[in-house]
Amino acid sequence: IRMKEVQGGGSEMLCVGFLRGINVGGKNKVSMEELKEMYAALGASKVKTVGNTGCVIYDSSECLFEPYVEKRLHKTFNMKISYTAIPFAYYQKALEEAPEWWGKNEEWRHNVLFLTHNYPVDKALQEIGETDPEYERIYCKYGMIFWSSAFKDRKAYNKTQYSKLAKKECYPYFTIRNYNMALKVLEKSKKLHKELSR
Template identity: 40%
Template sequence: MEIRVGFFRGLNVGGKNKLSMTDLKQIFLDLDFADVQTQGNTGIILYCQKDSKNKLTDNQIATEVFNQTAVATQYISMSFDELSFLMEHLPDWWNENTDWRHNVILLLENYPSNNIMTNLPSLDSSIEKVAVVNNTILWSSAFSDRSLYYKSQYRQLIKHEAYPLMTIRNANSLSKLYNQASLLYNEKKSSSTL
């Protein structure tokens, strides 16, 4: 049994693509996933994959959600091991400055992070820092001072050709998800179902 975490792009944002997490959870249960949990109304989901032989792809899951709800969305998932690797390789500056916004950028459809990173102008490290871990971009930027935020390259991401292939979560959501997944992992390990 494999623990996985998933991220839907664009659910429940700005009053669009509304989908209750109760309904989403039921779809995952109907797909024969176990121990399904959601995180608030964020489109973040945690579950166990029972059978690795019949593993659904991320696109198949997004299609199934659309087929059952008519809500068009995109989806990316990772294993608990991949999430743990990400958490173990966070840069020293991550989530350190409380006046900054700390975002995790997950890239859909295997879009390569280097296509974003190589096209960036030089970053001003006094207002933002970026690191990449396994194609996941960790981006911290000044936020409380709006004039600095408007100078940041992070603000320009919305104009990037890859923006429709990004789903972005903050550091607190990532930390909460990791804690939630770790609890499930330890529970499964103690009952020897991993």
């Protein structure tokens, strides 16, 4: 996705990237410093990470092509890591227009899901199947899936499609961030965008 498709011209674009399954439970360890160096070597600038979570914010002439980045990730860290990225403009708009129920119910879990490898969103939603609003809700914006589902009440959770997600064909193509992390990424992205706009 080039900047002219988002902002109508110019040479640089702020992007938000997400790596799947790194630094989880002591497995698939990836150094954020090495990760930033790798992105810089790919031509990105102002590279920032959010914690140790695999969220990368960078400035570039385009959102770096996923297969190309994945090859460099494999070469750099010797592991297969799925990756996706979206322009900050889309990310910000999606978060600002998130449904009012997302993040509100303290008894529920609130996530945003991103698809890697250009897996079709419509196909993923079809595989997820129909949801019961009594137990969960789903909203999609710019390919980002906002998903709130019952959690603390385990009987209710077991009635959700989210509880069955790991068995779906689309599951390996999702990288997931919770409500708080999604907002942290937005906050850090907005700060960098402001710096770049000066």
